Amino acid sequence: MSQHKYLNKAAMYDLLSGYYKYSDPSMHIHYYQKHLKYMRMALEAQRADITTSAQPSYVRILHAVPDAPNVDVYVNGNRVLRDVAFKDVSDYLTLPAGKYHIDIYPAGTSVTTVISKKVKIDPGKVYTLAATGTVKKLQLLPFIDDPTVPSGETKVKFIHLSPDAPAVDIAVKGGDVIFPRVSFKEASDYLGLTPMTVNLEARVAGSKNSVLSVPNVKLSPNQAYTIVAVGLANGSPELEAILLMG
16 A cells, blocks of 8 residues: 555544544544554655665666667767667666666767657666667567576566567477467566476467477576567568577
């Protein structure tokens, strides 16, 4: 419950307490104690909000536009990344929570953006901002990462960023589907696993028709991973999967 709702309840119980102040002392005390309880909870919620809002956020940039040139990335007018190529992913940048203006230019230029977007970064969150689509229709999409993993375990999620590929099922090669029907620009949830090396494949959703082989995916303990499908199903650069940590 939010601080605002706790304060509303505290105010309601304060009114009830006042109503019974002279007519029924026991009810007066009963409601006054509830008033104090919700005032205390509102104060605790306020402290939690302050703590959370002070937590930094982490943002990385992924270039997943198959027909776009290398790019430079600016945050609020300051260049933070230079000469980012297709399939490159940056390290995480540490940013305070807030609203940011992201401008992406062809590398070495700062005249005409290929993407210009305002993004809201929530406190304590970890993001991958993926430039995706094609040069004619570019987007900058936020995906939430969660690098925390129970000790000794691993986990993985899948993001579909191939602009001309159909919805796909991600499956163990020749076996069960683990991420069903993921469409372009969508991400699966994380799947918790025992650490392993596994052969995966992408199939046209609902079929056994494999469109991409993803062999020897090594999932180490105490690490989260994201598999990203990039490239073109019908063209060059061809469809492939890249494995990111986080």
